[in-house]
Amino acid sequence: MVLRDGVPTASGQALLKRLNLMTIVRLIKDHPGISRAEVVERSGLTKSTISVLVQELLDEGWLVEGASLVTSDVGRRRTPLSLDGTRIGLLGAEIGVDTLRVVACNLLGEILDARSAPHEPGDPATTARAVAKLLVESHDALIGRRYGVLGMAVGVPGVIEDDGSSVRFAPNLGWQDVALGTLVRTALGRKCRGLSVAVLNDARAAAFSQYVFGAERHLEPLVYLSLGMSIGAGVVVGGRLQVGHNGLAGQVGHVILDPTGRQCSCGRKGCAETVISQRAVSLLVTGKETPVLAVAELTQRLRRGDAAAQEALARAGHHLGVLMLAIGNTLNPAVFVLGGPLAQIGDPFVITAIETMRAELGRFDHHDVAVQICRFGQNACALGAAGSVLQNAITA
Numbered sequence: 147m148v149l150r151d152g153v154p155t156a157s158g159q160a161l162l163k164r165l166n167l168m169t170i171v172r173l174i175k176d177h178p179g180i181s182r183a184e185v186v187e188r189s190g191l192t193k194s195t196i197s198v199l200v201q202e203l204l205d206e207g208w209l210v211e212g213a214s215l216v217t218s219d220v221g222r223r224r225t226p227l228s229l230d231g232t233r234i235g236l237l238g239a240e241i242g243v244d245t246l247r248v249v250a251c252n253l254l255g256e257i258l259d260a261r262s263a264p265h266e267p268g269d270p271a272t273t274a275r276a277v278a279k280l281l282v283e284s285h286d287a288l289i290g291r292r293y294g295v296l297g298m299a300v301g302v303p304g305v306i307e308d309d310g311s312s313v314r315f316a317p318n319l320g321w322q323d324v325a326l327g328t329l330v331r332t333a334l335g336r337k338c339r340g341l342s343v344a345v346l347n348d349a350r351a352a353a354f355s356q357y358v359f360g361a362e363r364h365l366e367p368l369v370y371l372s373l374g375m376s377i378g379a380g381v382v383v384g385g386r387l388q389v390g391h392n393g394l395a396g397q398v399g400h401v402i403l404d405p406t407g408r409q410c411s412c413g414r415k416g417c418a419e420t421v422i423s424q425r426a427v428s429l430l431v432t433g434k435e436t437p438v439l440a441v442a443e444l445t446q447r448l449r450r451g452d453a454a455a456q457e458a459l460a461r462a463g464h465h466l467g468v469l470m471l472a473i474g475n476t477l478n479p480a481v482f483v484l485g486g487p488l489a490q491i492g493d494p495f496v497i498t499a500i501e502t503m504r505a506e507l508g509r510f511d512h513h514d515v516a517v518q519i520c521r522f523g524q525n526a527c528a529l530g531a532a533g534s535v536l537q538n539a540i541t542a
């Protein structure tokens with residue numbers, strides 16, 4: 147808050163009002179269906195303030211009122227308040243190694259428009275133009291359905307600068323120090339004028355999909371593991387994504403599991419990515435670096451009883467279990483959420499991982515950690531990027 151001699155200034159008052167408005171949105175998001183009286187109780191704000199601010203939020207398209215209900219004994223009426231899913235839209239994108247994805251969703255995380263295009267990493271400006279094209283199409287789809295757009299964010303498999311504007315290092319894209327926010331903003335042109343473009347790590351974005359829109363938001367610590375061409379983690383503790391001292395938290399793909407192992411894209415040897423990723427599994431199955439087998443192909447091979455695929459996935463699953471064990475011992479999470487294409491391969495990959503982890507964790511009495519498969523599938527990163535726009539708006 148901006149104060150002058152202890153008195154809120156005009157801009158301070160505006161900021162305070164915005165904070166109060168977003169506190170109300172956050173409360174109603176976490177407790178859909180609560181009444182104004184319950185908002186007063188939970189927020190500590192006065193009844194008259196809540197009355198004015200709730201009306202403002204109804205007018206702005208954040209909230210919607212349900213049919214009023216008569217409460218039991220004294221015949222008092224209460225009107226349930228919920229987030230409005232029909233007027234404010236969010237845009238999220240994922241820049242993957244082989245695919246670009248964009249989703250448009252409402253405040254409830256319901257997907258209203260989804261698009262994708264093949265991607266070959268190379269010149270960042272070319273990628274920015276391609277992702278901007280999809281964003282403009284989804285933006286127009288939202289406008290066509292009479293939604294206002296709150297903002298947009300892009301998930302990238304790499305290390306992102308603290309201010310969420312640029313990519314410091316993305317080994318799987320071959321990028322270093324790329325001002326991606328500015329590149330996408332420029333490529334969007336005039337159509338999306340005034341909208342911010344935030345950049346965030348892909349696994350953190352995907353963790354947000356579960357945290358902002360999933361049922362797991364009350365389970366903490368939550369560890370989301372992204373399992374695909376790269377391996378990464380998004381960690382939520384105390385209601386916030388952990389970014390670490392230098393923005394480097396969650397780089398679990400570069401935890402060394404085998405110091406004498408294969409060279410990783412980061413330059414070190416035997417990182418988790420060299421034994422768990424899709425590339426690592428594919429190499430074990432075919433003995434070749436390229437082409438990297440698609441998850442659909444791996445699944446088909448398993449169905450045919452292909453022993454090499456079976457063994458490669460069980461071995462990668464074992465390594466994943468060892469990695470989860472290390473994370474489990476460090477953070478004592480309430481829940482692991484497994485996402486990314488490899489998470490779709492339950493047996494033997496995920497099953498072996500869970501068995502490996504539980505066998506060891508059980509000895510230390512934290513055997514009740516839950517393991518779930520991400521419910522948002524291939525849209526997790528883009529949807530979570532969209533979710534980050536909402537989360538950032540409502541978090542002081």
Ligand SMILES: [Zn+2]
Binds near residue numbers: 410412
């Ligand atoms: Zn590495």
